[in-house]
Amino acid sequence: MDAIRRALLPTEEAQALFELTEELGREELAPRAAAAEAAAEFPRDVFRLIGRSGLLGLPYDEEYGGGSQPYAVYLQVVEELARHWLAVGLGVSVHTLSCHALAEYGTDKQRKYWLPDMIGGEQLGAYCLSEPEHGSDAANLTTRAAADGDEYVIDGTKAWITHGGQADFYTVLARTGEPGARGISAFLVDSAAAGLSAAEPEHKMGMRSSTTSQMVFEGVRVPAERQIGELGQGFEIAMRALDCGRLGIAACAVGVAQAALDTATAYAKQREQFGKPIIRHEAVGFLLADMAARTEVGRAAYLAAARLRDLGLPFARQAAIAKLHCTDAAMQTTIDAVQVLGGAGYTTDFPVERYLREAKVLQIVEGTNQIQRRVIAKALERG
Numbered sequence: 001m002d003a004i005r006r007a008l009l010p011t012e013e014a015q016a017l018f019e020l021t022e023e024l025g026r027e028e029l030a031p032r033a034a035a036a037e038a039a040a041e042f043p044r045d046v047f048r049l050i051g052r053s054g055l056l057g058l059p060y061d062e063e064y065g066g067g068s069q070p071y072a073v074y075l076q077v078v079e080e081l082a083r084h085w086l087a088v089g090l091g092v093s094v095h096t097l098s099c100h101a102l103a104e105y106g107t108d109k110q111r112k113y114w115l116p117d118m119i120g121g122e123q124l125g126a127y128c129l130s131e132p133e134h135g136s137d138a139a140n141l142t143t144r145a146a147a148d149g150d151e152y153v154i155d156g157t158k159a160w161i162t163h164g165g166q167a168d169f170y171t172v173l174a175r176t177g178e179p180g181a182r183g184i185s186a187f188l189v190d191s192a193a194a195g196l197s198a199a200e201p202e203h204k205m206g207m208r209s210s211t212t213s214q215m216v217f218e219g220v221r222v223p224a225e226r227q228i229g230e231l232g233q234g235f236e237i238a239m240r241a242l243d244c245g246r247l248g249i250a251a252c253a254v255g256v257a258q259a260a261l262d263t264a265t266a267y268a269k270q271r272e273q274f275g276k277p278i279i280r281h282e283a284v285g286f287l288l289a290d291m292a293a294r295t296e297v298g299r300a301a302y303l304a305a306a307r308l309r310d311l312g313l314p315f316a317r318q319a320a321i322a323k324l325h326c327t328d329a330a331m332q333t334t335i336d337a338v339q340v341l342g343g344a345g346y347t348t349d350f351p352v353e354r355y356l357r358e359a360k361v362l363q364i365v366e367g368t369n370q371i372q373r374r375v376i377a378k379a380l381e382r383g
Contacts, residue, residue, distance in 0.1 A: 008160040026086035033085040036224035042209040050117035051121025064115040069329030072306040087210035095249030098125025100241040105229035126167035128158040139181040145174035154220040165198025195220040206357030246323035250302040253330035260337035294329035317379035324372040327362040
């Protein structure tokens with residue numbers, strides 16, 4: 001992190017968090033990222049290390065073992081992790097999303113019983129909303145949770161689940177009532193529950209070290225005490241969580257863009273053509289300038305939305321704007337980074353081709369960018 005950004009952090013504690021995150025990124029993440037991506041190796045040990053370092057529960061209350069950090073601080077930690085290894089930064093964002101329902105809608109008893117273990121560092125979470133036929137159309141999901149005495153029995157299939165088969169717990173949205181948004185409820189499901197299984201991981205063009213799979217629920221029995229929030233409140237819980245999750249994806253996108261910019265700038269300073277470093281040629285220098293502008297504007301966008309959240313103000317529209325801008329910016333910036341490196345950028349000798357492949361998924365997850373435009377347009381219509 002540059003000196004200006006460090007100086008803008010609100011507290012000495014936040015500055016110490018960033019120093020720790022930078023050290024972990026430099027010493028533990030960056031040296032392993034390329035090989036793990038090539039081998040599609042899930043870095044479970046890395047998440048344990050990050051958890052033991054106190055970075056898996058940053059926005060949640062100290063009372064439950066969290067960091068009690070503002071979202072604006074937490075997101076910059078996510079960005080820094082993603083700058084070194086996107087799968088890890090995004091994994092922290094997904095884990096935080098998975099804890100959101102319990103942290104914000106659970107009873108005091110539920111939070112005291114489950115939340116400390118979930119954010120304490122040893123466990124990793126996953127978020128089960130999307131389905132094979134109902135990705136962005138979450139209000140019409142078909143996975144069902146049927147009441148049976150003091151339990152619910154869950155049947156159905158969830159799709160595109162980050163950490164699927166690797167997580168220790170799953171926050172699951174399932175239908176408990178009438179069709180539509182008002183018939184959905186939220187549940188906290190243990191990974192060891194009988195009848196819960198993961199399908200073969202998806203074979204992806206990028207972020208291969210992050211396991212993504214379908215989760216199959218076949219008569220999974222969940223105690224009624226693991227139902228989170230009010231019955232039928234699940235869709236509201238999911239949408240509130242996604243507003244926060246979109247900021248996590250925006251921060252990840254800025255991290256990838258920053259990594260691409262750093263690599264391209266370093267290359268342009270040392271690569272000479274026509275008697276001078278290529279950064280001095282306007283064709284290259286202007287590309288880098290646009291990359292820098294997009295990246296810094298993206299960071300400002302997600303931080304502005306995060307500060308609204310920290311103040312308890314509405315931030316859904318700003319979160320959608322941040323997710324839209326940051327992920328589109330990351331896509332273009334990684335394309336431009338490959339262009340700056342030329343033929344070298346198209347090889348695996350440099351990481352920019354990996355950044356380009358990774359950036360694409362950020363325009364899709366947590367609601368495609370077409371969905372973000374729909375969210376923004378509806379907010380403008382409401383005024």
